[in-house]
Amino acid sequence: MDSQKIGQVEKQGMEVDLLNGGIFLSMLKFAIPIFFSNLFQQLYNTMDTVIVGNILGETSLAAMGAATPVYDLMIGFALGVGNGLSIVSARSYGSKDQELLKRSVAVSIVIGAGISLVLTVGARWFLLPFMELLHTPEEILSESYGYISTITLFTAVMFAYNLCAGILRAVGNSFMPLVFLAFSSVLNIALDFLFISGLHMGVRGAAAATVLAQGVSAVLCLIYINSRVKFLIPGKAHFVPDKELYLEMAAQGFSMGFMGCIVSAGSAILQIGINGLGYLVIAGHTAARKIYQFGMMPFVAMVMSVGTFASQNYGAGQIGRIRKAMKYAYLYNILVTLAMTAVFGLFAPKLVQLVSGSNERVVIENGSRYLRVVAPAYIVLGLVNDTRTALQSIGKKILPILSSVIELFGKIIFVLAFIPKYQYNAVIFCEPVIWCFMAVELLAAFWSNEEIKGGKVHES
Numbered sequence: 001m002d003s004q005k006i007g008q009v010e011k012q013g014m015e016v017d018l019l020n021g022g023i024f025l026s027m028l029k030f031a032i033p034i035f036f037s038n039l040f041q042q043l044y045n046t047m048d049t050v051i052v053g054n055i056l057g058e059t060s061l062a063a064m065g066a067a068t069p070v071y072d073l074m075i076g077f078a079l080g081v082g083n084g085l086s087i088v089s090a091r092s093y094g095s096k097d098q099e100l101l102k103r104s105v106a107v108s109i110v111i112g113a114g115i116s117l118v119l120t121v122g123a124r125w126f127l128l129p130f131m132e133l134l135h136t137p138e139e140i141l142s143e144s145y146g147y148i149s150t151i152t153l154f155t156a157v158m159f160a161y162n163l164c165a166g167i168l169r170a171v172g173n174s175f176m177p178l179v180f181l182a183f184s185s186v187l188n189i190a191l192d193f194l195f196i197s198g199l200h201m202g203v204r205g206a207a208a209a210t211v212l213a214q215g216v217s218a219v220l221c222l223i224y225i226n227s228r229v230k231f232l233i234p235g236k237a238h239f240v241p242d243k244e245l246y247l248e249m250a251a252q253g254f255s256m257g258f259m260g261c262i263v264s265a266g267s268a269i270l271q272i273g274i275n276g277l278g279y280l281v282i283a284g285h286t287a288a289r290k291i292y293q294f295g296m297m298p299f300v301a302m303v304m305s306v307g308t309f310a311s312q313n314y315g316a317g318q319i320g321r322i323r324k325a326m327k328y329a330y331l332y333n334i335l336v337t338l339a340m341t342a343v344f345g346l347f348a349p350k351l352v353q354l355v356s357g358s359n360e361r362v363v364i365e366n367g368s369r370y371l372r373v374v375a376p377a378y379i380v381l382g383l384v385n386d387t388r389t390a391l392q393s394i395g396k397k398i399l400p401i402l403s404s405v406i407e408l409f410g411k412i413i414f415v416l417a418f419i420p421k422y423q424y425n426a427v428i429f430c431e432p433v434i435w436c437f438m439a440v441e442l443l444a445a446f447w448s449n450e451e452i453k454g455g456k457v458h459e460s
Helices: 023-056 058-094 098-133 138-152 155-170 175-198 203-228 243-275 279-315 319-356 361-393 398-422 424-447 450-454
Strands: none
Touching (some): 058 203, 058 279, 098 155, 098 243, 138 155, 155 175, 155 203, 175 203, 279 361, 319 450, 398 424
């Protein structure tokens, strides 16, 4: 591809330099805004749960929980594709190839629009049969379908924000997506109360509040890019089809999308086993997973930092910096895991009761047990996600998918063999056990890679 090379891409003062200087401090500086972005996003997701649980009760809370795997399956695929596309943009930025950077943004827009259309239309046909296939309890099926059908109707809105935020992060700007998300988080909470309590829309109100607030985030991102980060805006010429670039980006995007889809499919299969344990167990698990996701936020922030850092430095041919960054990320995971284990060990019952709004013993005890067992396994999950993301960032597409296949088959085995016998205890131990097998495969794949060992990028 003929692309104009430039010495320095225009900066607006918000980008973190991941190509030069101290490695861990630059990664941490990049990760901190992502952490707070995740905090705000998880806050308004959890406020849906808190408001629904406290105002509408355990049945409605269970309806939201039963819809979660369906949401993760569809949205997870779209977001996986978006993250894959932004990896190519980050490599272009690292190699200081501004022309390729703009063309990669143009391709991301085209592919993102196509995926959003397909997912929105497909949901109309397959959503309800799929929820029935998951054995969603009859007493919550209608309410659960109302929640998820509202969200999937606006897949394009949610994809647009994550694509814009991903592109900004690809060039080192993790701060502005935080600003926009913080604003929309406050808006989401206000809309939750308006739609659920004021207008009595039930769980559909929670869904409407989520997509409307994220739509505001997308609009704010677009306004900022158009006014302050113009070097990302493609012109008409950048949309001219380039077969080689489309194939490269489609391969990168869809590999991450299918990986996310496989992970979500495993969660959907696991939900089948959970759905058979009764709505109180579903409610307790839903509350615990919301709290677990809060605990994941420091790890997710580092994963995204690793992804951008590795992509930019791979584009710049600086493999040694990638190796050092991974070791820093692993040490970071150990320290954060110790903190999360202490917090959940002390406060799990109170947290579950707060989120669920329930005083039912089954809800609180199951949710607390889940958190206390999973917390020490954060270190393994962080290692898995860091290493998988680094592999994707250096262009390895198959090996990360293999780790997701391991996860999928592991969950199938637990649903068929262990959950019927050990009930919710098997649900609790399912993912930590599987993560260990995934970690072995990914660590071997990354550290035996010839480029990582040799310190040089292989020319294609």
